[in-house]
Amino acid sequence: MASTAPFAKMNGIGNEIIVADMRSRADRVTAAAAIALNADAATSFDQIMAIHDARTPGTAFFIDILNSDGSKAQACGNGMRCVVQALAAETGQKTFTFETVAGILNAREHADGSISVDMGKPRFGWQDIPLAEEFRDTRMIELQIGPIDAPVLHSPSVVSMGNPHAIFWVDNDVWSYELDRFGPLLENHPMFPERANITIAQVTSPETMIIRTWERGAGLTKACGSASCAAVVAAARTNRTGRSVSLLTPGGGTLHVEWRDDDHVILTGAAEWEFSGNFDPSTGTWARDTESAA
Numbered sequence: 556m557a558s559t560a561p562f563a564k565m566n567g568i569g570n571e572i573i574v575a576d577m578r579s580r581a582d583r584v585t586a587a588a589a590i591a592l593n594a595d596a597a598t599s600f601d602q603i604m605a606i607h608d609a610r611t612p613g614t615a616f617f618i619d620i621l622n623s624d625g626s627k628a629q630a631c632g633n634g635m636r637c638v639v640q641a642l643a644a645e646t647g648q649k650t651f652t653f654e655t656v657a658g659i660l661n662a663r664e665h666a667d668g669s670i671s672v673d674m675g676k677p678r679f680g681w682q683d684i685p686l687a688e689e690f691r692d693t694r695m696i697e698l699q700i701g702p703i704d705a706p707v708l709h710s711p712s713v714v715s716m717g718n719p720h721a722i723f724w725v726d727n728d729v730w731s732y733e734l735d736r737f738g739p740l741l742e743n744h745p746m747f748p749e750r751a752n753i754t755i756a757q758v759t760s761p762e763t764m765i766i767r768t769w770e771r772g773a774g775l776t777k778a779c780g781s782a783s784c785a786a787v788v789a790a791a792r793t794n795r796t797g798r799s800v801s802l803l804t805p806g807g808g809t810l811h812v813e814w815r816d817d818d819h820v821i822l823t824g825a826a827e828w829e830f831s832g833n834f835d836p837s838t839g840t841w842a843r844d845t846e847s848a849a
């Protein structure tokens with residue numbers, strides 16, 4: 556095995572995350588390593604969060620984010636909470652400033668162990684998301700799936716949380732939709748030149764909703780933090796909810812999202828460590844730490 560790096564297998568309310576410690580190294584986790592790790596049931600994941608040395612003064616670390624298909628992502632809210640928990644356990648520090656390709660973000664661990672991440676400001680311009688054609692109003696765009704006169708899903712709200720999101724609203728029975736079938740079609744729809752994360756959302760009160768997400772580059776997940784942020788922003792923007800909402804996710808966990816008056820979106824929830832090991836960032840070959848939990 557080439558020079559290995561430590562990792563922790565974690566989850567953010569079911570979103571499967573590998574936190575890779577790439578500090579003091581010049582190399583990156585390769586797409587091939589991500590695909591190989593994901594192919595092994597023990598290390599199968601939704602995102603890798605690779606912690607690198609800081610690039611910019613005022614930030615503690617640069618975080619590189621990979622999806623399980625090896626592609627890069629600009630944002631991952633559940634993964635950031637896992638990173639915070641790992642670093643807080645290591646350093647005793649409670650607040651962190653990170654850099655990702657999408658910009659600089661702050662995060663903190665609270666006394667009860669929950670973690671909040673400032674996911675920055677949402678963007679609504681069609682070029683920001685991006686969409687393939689101009690829409691002046693992205694609260695609802697013309698896009699549908701299913702028969703033309705009886706679409707199964709239609710008129711999504713689209714939002715960038717650093718990464719592209721489409722939110723399809725349903726009035727009831729959010730669990731009945733075949734997201735495993737429609738997700739790949741919508742993720743790769745020509746409307747989304749950089750693909751998109753696809754969410755079905757059912758608003759259950761002005762402060763609650765249920766969401767399911769087909770993640771770009773990862774497929775069906777038990778939770779998606781940036782999709783939760785996008786759904787709350789889109790719901791508030793279309794007067795479906797207020798700006799402070801709790802979301803029930805497919806893994807059974809709950810996330811809280813607040814769209815603050817200063818336009819920043821704050822994501823709060825838990826993170827959980829599962830086991831630790833070492834891996835080769837170029838091939839994905841890995842070994843579990845002997846004292847690590849099963």
Ligand SMILES: N[C@@H](CCC[C@H](N)C(=O)O)C(=O)O
Pocket residue numbers: 570601602622627628629630631632633634718719752770771772773778779780781782
């Ligand atoms: N699970 C993440 C989102 C991951 C990124 C996404 N698949 C993309 O490619 O944009 C989250 O918790 O935000």
